[in-house]
Amino acid sequence: MQEIDRTLPALEGWRVELIGVPTGGDVHVHLRLESVMEGVLVTGELDVPVAGSCARCLEPFEDTLHLDVQELYAYEGSTTEATSEEDEVRRIDGDFLDLAPLVRDTVVLNLPLAPVCTDDCAGLCVDCGQRLDDLPADHHHEIVDARWAGLAEKFGTPAASAPSSSPGTPGESPTTEEN
Numbered sequence: 001m002q003e004i005d006r007t008l009p010a011l012e013g014w015r016v017e018l019i020g021v022p023t024g025g026d027v028h029v030h031l032r033l034e035s036v037m038e039g040v041l042v043t044g045e046l047d048v049p050v051a052g053s054c055a056r057c058l059e060p061f062e063d064t065l066h067l068d069v070q071e072l073y074a075y076e077g078s079t080t081e082a083t084s085e086e087d088e089v090r091r092i093d094g095d096f097l098d099l100a101p102l103v104r105d106t107v108v109l110n111l112p113l114a115p116v117c118t119d120d121c122a123g124l125c126v127d128c129g130q131r132l133d134d135l136p137a138d139h140h141h142e143i144v145d146a147r148w149a150g151l152a153e154k155f156g157t158p159a160a161s162a163p164s165s166s167p168g169t170p171g172e173s174p175t176t177e178e179n
């Protein structure tokens with residue numbers, strides 16, 4: 001059994017939409033290589049620094065992902081190799097075991113599509129757009145935005161003012177136009 005315990009710089013392009021590994025960031029690779037019947041079994045862990053934007057509150061944040069690795073590199077001519085599609089199995093090329101694609105795939109496939117700065121991030125206030133976690137717990141908006149209040153008034157006014165000539169509106173000044 002062979003053991004690899006190394007810190008390597010992340011390569012470019014290890015990212016998905018909202019989160020990625022900073023290029024050159026320290027990726028800790030701890031892998032064990034074990035000879036099995038069909039090839040070499042690679043197991044271990046990766047510690048990967050990530051930087052991204054929270055999908056809920058849009059705040060930038062940094063984190064470290066701890067990822068498990070378990071992958072078989074098949075020998076040429078092994079049953080596993082013969083019964084697997086071209087892109088389904090990793091192969092041992094001569095004596096050479098290329099671990100870089102495995103690390104890269106493991107990282108990229110585990111990057112969250114909707115990352116969050118904290119598990120219970122409350123996101124943004126729908127009324128004012130501020131981060132709810134930065135606001136007092138009782139943060140709320142009593143009054144509808146003035147512009148919306150204005151809109152409500154506009155809807156009400158025409159209906160109420162239309163029958164102004166009707167006789168059934170008391171409280172008005174006695175100067176009735178009809179007379």
Ligand SMILES: [Zn+2]
Pocket residue numbers: 054055056057058059116117118121122123
């Ligand atoms: Zn957040």
Ligand SMILES: [Zn+2]
Pocket residue numbers: 125126127128129130139140141
């Ligand atoms: Zn608010």
